[in-house]
Amino acid sequence: MDGRDLVRSMKAVGSAGAAQGLRTVRAAWRRRRADAVGLAARGAERARVPGAVREVEPGPGGGVVRFDRSELRVLVAVNGAVFWGWDGAGPQPSYAVAGRCPEPDPRAVLEPDKDGGWRVVAERVTVAVSRHGAIEVRTPGSVVLRRELPPRWWEPAGGGPARWTQRSEVAADARFFGLGGRAAGPRLRRGTYRLWNASAGPSSALGDDPSSVTMPVQLVVADAGTHLVFHDSTWDGTVTLREGEEGAGSGHDRPGRSVLRMDGGPLRCWVTVGTPARVLLAWASLTGAPALPPAWALGHHHVRSGSGDEQELRRVVADHQERGLPLDAVHLDVGHLDGHRVFTVDEERFPKLPVLAEELRRDGIRLVSVVGPGVPALPGDAVHGSGTGEDVFVRDASGAVFRGAGWPGDVVFPDFTHARVRAWWGGLYEERLRQGFAGFWHDLDEPTSFAAFGETTLPRSARHLLEGRGGDHREAHNVYALCMARAGYEGLRTLTPRERPFFVSRSGWAGMQRYGGAWSADVATGWPGLRASLARVLGLGLCGVPYAGADVGGAGGGLSPELYLRWLQLAAYLPLFRTRGGLRTGGGTPWEFDAQVLEHARAALVERRRLLPYFVTLAHLARRTGAPYVRPLWWSTPEERALRDCEDAFLLGDCLLVAPVLDPGADRRAVQLPRGWWYDVATERAYEGPAQVLVDAPPERIPVFARAGAVLAVRGEEGGPELEVWAPARGRTGGGLVVPDAGDGWVEPEIERYVSRWEGERVVVEREGQDGVGAPSWPVRVRGLAGRSAQM
Numbered sequence: 001m002d003g004r005d006l007v008r009s010m011k012a013v014g015s016a017g018a019a020q021g022l023r024t025v026r027a028a029w030r031r032r033r034a035d036a037v038g039l040a041a042r043g044a045e046r047a048r049v050p051g052a053v054r055e056v057e058p059g060p061g062g063g064v065v066r067f068d069r070s071e072l073r074v075l076v077a078v079n080g081a082v083f084w085g086w087d088g089a090g091p092q093p094s095y096a097v098a099g100r101c102p103e104p105d106p107r108a109v110l111e112p113d114k115d116g117g118w119r120v121v122a123e124r125v126t127v128a129v130s131r132h133g134a135i136e137v138r139t140p141g142s143v144v145l146r147r148e149l150p151p152r153w154w155e156p157a158g159g160g161p162a163r164w165t166q167r168s169e170v171a172a173d174a175r176f177f178g179l180g181g182r183a184a185g186p187r188l189r190r191g192t193y194r195l196w197n198a199s200a201g202p203s204s205a206l207g208d209d210p211s212s213v214t215m216p217v218q219l220v221v222a223d224a225g226t227h228l229v230f231h232d233s234t235w236d237g238t239v240t241l242r243e244g245e246e247g248a249g250s251g252h253d254r255p256g257r258s259v260l261r262m263d264g265g266p267l268r269c270w271v272t273v274g275t276p277a278r279v280l281l282a283w284a285s286l287t288g289a290p291a292l293p294p295a296w297a298l299g300h301h302h303v304r305s306g307s308g309d310e311q312e313l314r315r316v317v318a319d320h321q322e323r324g325l326p327l328d329a330v331h332l333d334v335g336h337l338d339g340h341r342v343f344t345v346d347e348e349r350f351p352k353l354p355v356l357a358e359e360l361r362r363d364g365i366r367l368v369s370v371v372g373p374g375v376p377a378l379p380g381d382a383v384h385g386s387g388t389g390e391d392v393f394v395r396d397a398s399g400a401v402f403r404g405a406g407w408p409g410d411v412v413f414p415d416f417t418h419a420r421v422r423a424w425w426g427g428l429y430e431e432r433l434r435q436g437f438a439g440f441w442h443d444l445d446e447p448t449s450f451a452a453f454g455e456t457t458l459p460r461s462a463r464h465l466l467e468g469r470g471g472d473h474r475e476a477h478n479v480y481a482l483c484m485a486r487a488g489y490e491g492l493r494t495l496t497p498r499e500r501p502f503f504v505s506r507s508g509w510a511g512m513q514r515y516g517g518a519w520s521a522d523v524a525t526g527w528p529g530l531r532a533s534l535a536r537v538l539g540l541g542l543c544g545v546p547y548a549g550a551d552v553g554g555a556g557g558g559l560s561p562e563l564y565l566r567w568l569q570l571a572a573y574l575p576l577f578r579t580r581g582g583l584r585t586g587g588g589t590p591w592e593f594d595a596q597v598l599e600h601a602r603a604a605l606v607e608r609r610r611l612l613p614y615f616v617t618l619a620h621l622a623r624r625t626g627a628p629y630v631r632p633l634w635w636s637t638p639e640e641r642a643l644r645d646c647e648d649a650f651l652l653g654d655c656l657l658v659a660p661v662l663d664p665g666a667d668r669r670a671v672q673l674p675r676g677w678w679y680d681v682a683t684e685r686a687y688e689g690p691a692q693v694l695v696d697a698p699p700e701r702i703p704v705f706a707r708a709g710a711v712l713a714v715r716g717e718e719g720g721p722e723l724e725v726w727a728p729a730r731g732r733t734g735g736g737l738v739v740p741d742a743g744d745g746w747v748e749p750e751i752e753r754y755v756s757r758w759e760g761e762r763v764v765v766e767r768e769g770q771d772g773v774g775a776p777s778w779p780v781r782v783r784g785l786a787g788r789s790a791q792m
Contacts, residue, residue: 371441
C-alpha cells in the first residue's frame with residue numbers, strides 16, 4: 001500500500017464520517033484493483049508518421065490522399081465545414097455530430113498543389129495537403145489560418161489503442177478561446193489544459209485547469225479571420241497552447257502553437273471558418289441546435305440546500321415574495337430525497353410535495369429536482385431492482401457490476417452509452433413529474449464516484465456498450481454526462497410532448513446544447529471565483545453551449561456583502577441566473593445582509609425580470625443561429641485587437657454591453673467600448689467607440705451600455721411587453737430582432753424585425769415584413785434623447 005494513499009484513507013474516514021469515509025476508501029481500492037486487472041500494460045510502442053504521398057483518389061467534396069503509412073480523407077461540406085480523418089476515420093460514429101453529416105459540396109474538387117501536394121478548393125475555404133501530410137486551412141485569398149503538421153502515432157506492439165499527437169500553428173496575432181468552460185478563460189493563455197471531465201471542486205478559480213465540461217474545441221481569432229477546430233476524439237488528452245509573437249526574433253513573427261495529445265480514439269477533425277457568427281452557425285448545424293428553454297427558466301432560480309422540510313421551503317418562497325424579490329424556480333438538492341436515493345422523496349419532510357408544487361406553479365414558481373447517476377445498491381430500491389432486471393449497469397472488465405460511492409452509499413452506474421439504457425432511464429422521470437417537478441439539474445454526472453484517493457470516477461477499464469461497438473471508460477468518460485442528458489431529454493419529450501424540457505448539467509461534451517444547458521459546478525467563493533464564473537460562461541458559449549451560468553457566491557460560503565452583491569449583479573445578466581443557499585446554511589439570500597444590500601439586490605432581480613422578453617428573444621435566436629446570449633466584445637468586430645484581450649466585460653446579444661465589477665472596493669471602472677455609439681443606461685450619456693471610458697460603478701449597479709439605435713423587447717412598467725428603443729446617431733439607422741413567445745410549447749414564433757431612424761426631430765420605429773414596413777406590434781419607449789452628445 002502506498003503510504004500517501006494510507007494517509008488519505010485515514011483522513012477520509014475522519015472527515016466524511018466513519019461510514020461514508022470507509023465507503024470512499026473501499027471504492028478507491030476497488031477502482032485501483034479493477035484497473036490493475038482490466039487494463040493491459042502498453043509495453044513497447046512503435047512510432048509512425050504518414051510518410052510520403054503515393055496516390056490520390058478524388059471523391060465528392062474532396063477525396064482520399066494516400067501516404068506510405070497512412071491515408072487521409074478530406075471533405076468540404078455544403079455548409080462550408082471541412083472534415084478530415086486519418087487511417088480511414090469518417091465523420092460517424094460520433095457523439096458530437098447530430099444526425100446525418102452535411103452533404104459534400106459538389107463544387108469542391110481535389111487538384112494538384114505546389115511542391116507535390118494536393119488541395120481541395122471551395123468557395124469559402126481551401127484545404128491544402130503537403131506531400132508529407134501537413135494540412136493547411138486557407139482563406140479564399142490564400143492566407144493560412146491554420147497549419148496542422150504531420151501527425152504522429154505511438155502504437156503498442158501487442159495491439160490496442162494508439163496514442164497520437166497533432167501539432168498545429170496559427171497566426172502570430174491569433175488568440176485562443178474554447179476548450180469548454182475553463183476558469184482560466186475565456187482567452188486561453190500559454191499552458192496545458194486537460195481534456196478529461198472532472199469536478200473542479202470549490203477550490204477552482206482563475207488559473208485552475210480542472211473542468212467538468214471539457215471538449216477539444218478551439219475558437220481562434222486572428223486578423224486574417226476566425227476559425228473553429230474540433231478534433232473528434234472522446235479520449236483523455238491534453239492541449240498545450242502558446243500564443244504567438246509578432247516581430248519576434250530579428251523581426252520575424254513567431255506563430256501561435258497548439259499541441260494536442262490524445263491517449264486514443266480516431267484522429268479526425270472538423271473546421272469551420274468565417275466571421276464568429278458564421279463559425280458558430282456552422283458549428284450548430286453540425287452538432288445540433290441548442291435546446292430552447294421554457295420562458296420561466298430564463299428568470300431567477302434559487303437552490304435550496306440542506307435537509308429542511310416543506311415548511312422551510314414555503315418560508316424561502318414567502319421571504320422572496322414579502323421582500324419584493326422576483327423568483328421563478330426553486331431547485332431542491334439531495335436533501336429532499338429519501339436517504340439521498342435518486343427518484344425518491346422523503347415523505348416525512350415532504351408529505352404533500354405534488355400539492356406544494358401546484359401551489360407554487362400558480363404563483364409562477366416551478367420546482368426543479370437534482371438528479372444524479374448513482375443508483376443505490378440497496379435491497380428493495382426500486383430503481384436498482386428495475387435496472388438489475390434490465391441489465392443496465394456498468395460492469396468491470398471481469399463482468400461484475402462495478403460499485404462506487406455516492407450520496408446514498410454504495411452505488412452502481414447506468415451505462416448511458418446505449419439507446420436501450422437511455423430509454424429505461426428516461427422513463428424514470430415520470431416519478432419526478434408526478435411529484436410536480438418541472439425541470440432537472442444533473443449533478444455528479446462526470447460521472448463521480450467518491451474516492452479517498454485517486455480519480456473520483458469509474459475505473460478506466462470499466463466496460464461500456466458504446467452504441468453496440470463496445471469499449472471501456474477511457475472512451476466513454478467524457479460523453480457519459482452527454483448521454484445522460486440525452487436520456488432525460490428524450491424521456492421528457494415522450495412523457496410531456498407539449499412542453500419544452502428543462503435540463504442543466506454539471507458535465508458534458510460537444511453537442512450537449514441539444515439537450516439543455518450547463519451550470520458551472522462549484523467555483524470558489526472569492527473574487528477569483530467571480531471572474532472564473534464569467535470566464536466559464538463565455539467559454540461555453542464559444543463552444544456552442546449558449547445557456548449556462550454559475551451559482552451566485554460559489555460553493556464556499558462566508559461571502560462578504562460586497563462580493564455577494566457584485567456576484568448577483570453579474571449573474572442577473574447571465575443566461576442561467578441561479579442563487580444558492582438555505583435557511584441553515586446561509587449565504588444565498590440578500591436579506592441575510594444589511595438593508596442596503598437587500599435594496600440593491602432587489603434592483604438587480606427586478607431588472608432581470610424587466611429584461612425577460614429580451615432573454616426569450618436571445619434564446620430563440622441561439623436555437624436558430626447558434627449565437628450565444630453572452631458574447632465577447634470582439635464578437636461583431638474581431639479585427640479590433642484591443643477587444644480580443646478584454647475579459648472583464650461582455651455583450652448580451654447585439655443590444656447591450658455589460659461591465660461587471662470584478663475587484664473589491666471599486667466604485668468606478670474602465671470599460672472598453674467597441675466601434676459605434678453607446679449609451680450608459682443609468683445616465684443615458686452617449687460615448688463613441690472604439691474607446692476606453694471611465695464610468696461610475698456605485699454599489700447599487702454595475703455599468704451597462706446600450707448600442708445606439710438598438711431595439712429590444714422588455715417588460716413595461718405595467719407588466720406588459722414593450723419595445724425599448726435607444727436613439728440612433730443622426731443620419732444613421734438602428735434596429736433589432738424580437739421573438740414573441742407564449743412561454744412554452746413547440747410553436748415556432750415569427751421573428752419580428754424592427755428599424756429605428758430619425759424623422760425630423762423624433763425617432764420612429766417601424767416593423768419590417770414581407771409586405772413592407774408597418775407599425776410596431778408593441779408599445780414603444782424611446783430612450784437616450786437627453787443624453788445624446790452634440791456629435792451624435
